[in-house]
Amino acid sequence: MMMSGKTRVAGVMGWPVTHSRSPRLHGWWLEEHGIDGAYIPLPVRPEDFATAVRALPMLGFAGANVTVPHKEAALRACDDVSDLAERIGAVNTLVCRDDGTLYGDNTDGFGFLENLRAGCRGWQADAGPAVVLGAGGAARAVVAALQDAGCPEVRLTNRTRARAEELAASLGGAMTVVDWDARAEALDGAGLLVNTTTLGMEGAPPLEMPLDPLPRGALVTDIVYAPLVTDLLTRAEARGNPVVDGLGMLLHQGRPGFEAWFGVFPEVTDDLRRFVLGEPGA
Template sequence: MWLPNSARTTVNAEARIQGSTALVGVLGDPVRHSLSPVMHNAALEAMGLDWAYLALPAPTAELGTVIQALEAMGCRGLNVTIPHKQAVAPLCSELSPLAERLGAVNTLVPRQGGGWLGTNTDVEGFCAPLREVSWSSKRALVLGCGGSARAVVAGLVELGFAEIVLAGRRPEALEAFQADCRSWAPQLSTLSWDSGIAATLAQADLLVNTTPVGMASATDPAAAQACPLSDSELAALSAEAWVYDLIYTPRPTALLQRATAKGCRSLDGLRMLVEQGAASLRLWSGRSEVPVEVMHQAALRQL
């Protein structure tokens, strides 16, 4: 029997969800925009797992109740996104050494004895597209000092960067960031953005944007045209540098468009999203082989 595409999609989804289907998902607030369900459900189908991945809105005040209820329901695993990555850490029964060091959790794994293991796969996701190059003795400049910057700095340390400079506009936040990371990132220094970053840009082998500047916004059409660097700052950037923008909507961002025009190698955050999701799926399923390319193509189609 012929069915229109929309009907076929509905029938296929209903066929996959049964009484035995287990739950995995992502907690956030808001979370309806997340690409995680489409890429994870594509992977689950390819792996033959009787699981369904859902976006699960969780208001901050109810976060503890939500994760307790999901444990009681036999949930097989959870991702955690904005604004809960720090708040969920004390609600875990156990933290991985990496999550404890970062103070941030993006993945919950059910423990055999009850409760949740909190860990962080953002670092693995960030590093994945950079591993094809040796970064020993190289310099990195990171824009922004929010939650994502911690995972980025941890990834840069793991990749062997000799010098990491963190640029931000709030001196007190920069000071607190460096104090928190000093024991495991001795190569990290901070720089006030307002004092000028052109000289540091000129020496950077890798530039990473962790700020939201340039991200598409449903309420502000001009937001996607913004660039975190001014024209004079961009002029200082070496054409030999790599530029990594954690934003993936739009593709490419204004920063990556301008960097590519200079001849720079550019990366956006979609690969990081896919790779951190794949790392989570390995932890939940116990399988080392996860269809990363299936996840990537599903996310691209959704975008």
């Protein structure tokens, strides 16, 4: 990677950060558009995050993505944040302004919706109630995005009900908290099922989710992308439901940040998907 005195630099802050696919993603776009830029992994321990993030403008960075476990801390570290990031309570995209201040945004919800629209042509958020599994940071971004897109009702269920109730209380709107044991019943009449938990992820316990009550036309998506096709998606597809994998959420959420740092709003293509996954021939 050749760098000049005018190279614009961004990166991804996390701990650990070796697993992140963001450097491959942004590296592809930089090469595709012939931009004098670089995107690098920035491993930062939680106890060092506040100091490290404030150093970004001083070091000449254009900005950075923020991944686990720093998204909530990033919200507190910014000089200014978007209304959406404030509402979600987390920042995943930092922009270093010319005056040395830090602006924070959350593009996870944008990535989630764009992934569904690209993966299931004609999908509309107002088509029916959405059932969301989980109540962590990803669930907050997903629920906020669905609400803003016009989803008529969100049925939220989590293994720890108190966390789901806390999320529902903070975001408000047409939300119903459902006991985890009653999660299958919540599928009745739903237009969308979203798994935001780690259940079904490689190395995690399986997701036990009966699908019998789910309408055949309901879209099923899993924000997990390791494995790319989870058991939930396999079972949903087998019964005739449209499905969308979770990789596109990662790819699409990176687009607004890339535009802010490098001046181009990039596209998500099949070749990019293959490259980020490390597939042969990409």
